[in-house]
Each structure stands twice: as structure tokens, then as C-alpha cells.
Amino acid sequence: MGSRGNIQSSNLGDVCDRIRLRFNSRKAFHAQRLLAGKVVLDNGFTTIEKIGGLDLAYSRDRSLGVAVLALIDFQTLELDKCYYSVARTCIPYIPGLLAFREMPPASLLLSRARKLGFMPSIIMVDGHGIAHPRKLGIASHIGVVFDIPTIGVAKKRLVGIEQGDMVVDNETGKVIARIVRRGKKKVYVSIGHKVSLATAVEIVEKTWITGRLPLPTLVADRYTKRLKEILSRVEPGEFGECRYNRLLE
DNA sequence: GCGACAG
DNA sequence: ATCTTGTCGC
Numbered sequence: 001m002g003s004r005g006n007i008q009s010s011n012l013g014d015v016c017d018r019i020r021l022r023f024n025s026r027k028a029f030h031a032q033r034l035l036a037g038k039v040v041l042d043n044g045f046t047t048i049e050k051i052g053g054l055d056l057a058y059s060r061d062r063s064l065g066v067a068v069l070a071l072i073d074f075q076t077l078e079l080d081k082c083y084y085s086v087a088r089t090c091i092p093y094i095p096g097l098l099a100f101r102e103m104p105p106a107s108l109l110l111s112r113a114r115k116l117g118f119m120p121s122i123i124m125v126d127g128h129g130i131a132h133p134r135k136l137g138i139a140s141h142i143g144v145v146f147d148i149p150t151i152g153v154a155k156k157r158l159v160g161i162e163q164g165d166m167v168v169d170n171e172t173g174k175v176i177a178r179i180v181r182r183g184k185k186k187v188y189v190s191i192g193h194k195v196s197l198a199t200a201v202e203i204v205e206k207t208w209i210t211g212r213l214p215l216p217t218l219v220a221d222r223y224t225k226r227l228k229e230i231l232s233r234v235e236p237g238e239f240g241e242c243r244y245n246r247l248l249e
Numbered sequence: 250g251c252g253a254c255a256g
Numbered sequence: 257a258t259c260t261t262g263t264c265g266c
Contacts, residue, residue, distance in 0.1 A: 055256095057257075065257095156256090
């Protein structure tokens with residue numbers, strides 16, 4: 001047997017191990033700076049028919065991630081459709097590098113949604129947009145890669161200084177995010193891609209009708225937690241339609 | 250060296 | 257994010 005062995009008997013580790021070994025923060029930083037230069041900070045759309053909410057959950061051993069895209073009618077705020085996708089999680093959570101952990105299930109999901117013609121006008125992503133150390137949080141990352149308008153909606157601050165209802169950049173002093181409150185709850189809203197901060201805030205305020213998050217991400221979050229239950233009986237790469245009918249139970 | 254640190 | 261026990265409020 002040659003030094004390379006073969007696929008079946010290889011003891012070089014599986015694909016996830018190899019992805020993990022090839023990964024390093026220096027290259028990740030470089031990719032983020034590259035993509036950050038492509039972010040568009042103005043509205044790249046005119047009307048919103050459907051708004052999407054994107055969120056993820058993990059199996060208890062964290063080996064699998066499930067991404068959910070909830071499609072909501074922007075006028076009636078009724079749930080239209082809901083899709084999910086499952087993928088292995090190879091990269092650990094590292095502040096500032098969240099996208100490298102969550103992109104596999106998310107990109108699988110969005111590429112399928114696009115192929116099937118179910119891409120919404122804009123997507124609300126659970127995480128920051130440009131309010132990020134290298135101006136490319138996961139919301140912006142997804143927006144640029146899929147060339148779709150995105151809004152970053154995070155529950156906690158990652159960078160910047162809070163001044164009232166805004167978050168300003170440590171160095172430039174520019175506003176990088178706005179804090180939207182509803183009762184005791186608050187979220188950090190930032191530009192993801194192809195949307196202005198003012199419009200992003202308006203969209204969050206219009207869709208935040210109850211709970212701790214605006215409706216798109218709230219619905220995605222609920223489905224994501226329901227789908228955790230079937231993760232142990234599911235193959236990575238699976239794509240499907242959410243099968244739960246009750247929006248809020 | 251010491252804190253801060255999306256999900 | 258996930259796990260987990262107890263507590264507060266509608």
C-alpha cells in the first residue's frame with residue numbers, strides 16, 4: 001500500500017477534521033476584509049413582499065447545526081413558508097468569526113431556497129452586520145455572498161460604545177448600530193447588506209410585535225429549537241420544509 | 250498581562 | 257449557542 005492509502009482505510013481524519021486543520025484566523029480575517037469591501041450600505045430594494053428570518057441551533061454535542069429560514073409576508077406578518085437545512089459544524093465559536101461556524105448550514109439552506117425560487121426580498125439574520133471588528137458580521141457575510149439585502153439583529157453587543165440608542169465605532173465615532181427596544185428587551189440592529197441603517201431599524205420596529213425578538217428571527221428561532229429534536233435522526237446535508245403549524249404556542 | 254468577547 | 261434549578265410575573 002502506498003503512502004496515501006485510500007479513502008476507505010484513510011486514518012487522516014474526516015472532512016470536518018481537515019476543514020478544521022486548514023482553518024486559521026489569519027486567512028479568515030483576510031476573507032472578511034475582502035468581503036467587507038463589497039458591503040452596500042444603501043437600500044438595494046424597493047418593496048418587500050416576503051421578509052426572511054434566519055437562525056441556527058445545534059445538537060447537544062454540537063456536531064450538527066440546523067439552519068431555519070422563516071418566510072413572512074411583510075404586509076400581513078403571517079408565516080408563509082419555512083425551510084431548514086442541516087450540516088456538520090466543523091469550526092468552533094470564536095467571537096468575530098461566527099460566520100465560519102454557521103455558514104455551512106446557512107449557505108446550504110439559502111442556495112436551495114434560491115434554486116427553488118423562495119428567496120425573500122430581505123433577510124433578518126441573528127447576529128451582527130457591520131457592527132463587527134472587521135465590518136463583516138454574519139449578516140453582512142451572508143448578504144454579500146448571496147447578494148441579497150440583510151439586516152443584522154443581535155441580542156448582545158460585540159464592538160463599539162453604547163451612547164443612548166446608538167452604538168458608535170471605537171475609533172471613528174461613527175454610528176455602526178442602533179439599539180431598538182421593546183419593553184425590557186433590546187436588540188442591536190446594524191446594516192447587513194443593501195439596506196440603510198434607518199430602513200433596517202424601521203423594519204425591525206414594524207416586525208417586532210411580541211417576544212424577545214422581531215418576528216422573522218423569533219419564528220426562525222422557535223422552529224430551530226423544535227428541529228433540534230430530530231437532529232439525531234438526520235443526515236448532514238438534509239433540506240426540508242418545517243412541519244410544525246403553530247406559529248406561537 | 251488583563252478584560253472583552255455576536256452565536 | 258447549550259445545560260440547568262429555581263424564581264418572578266402575567
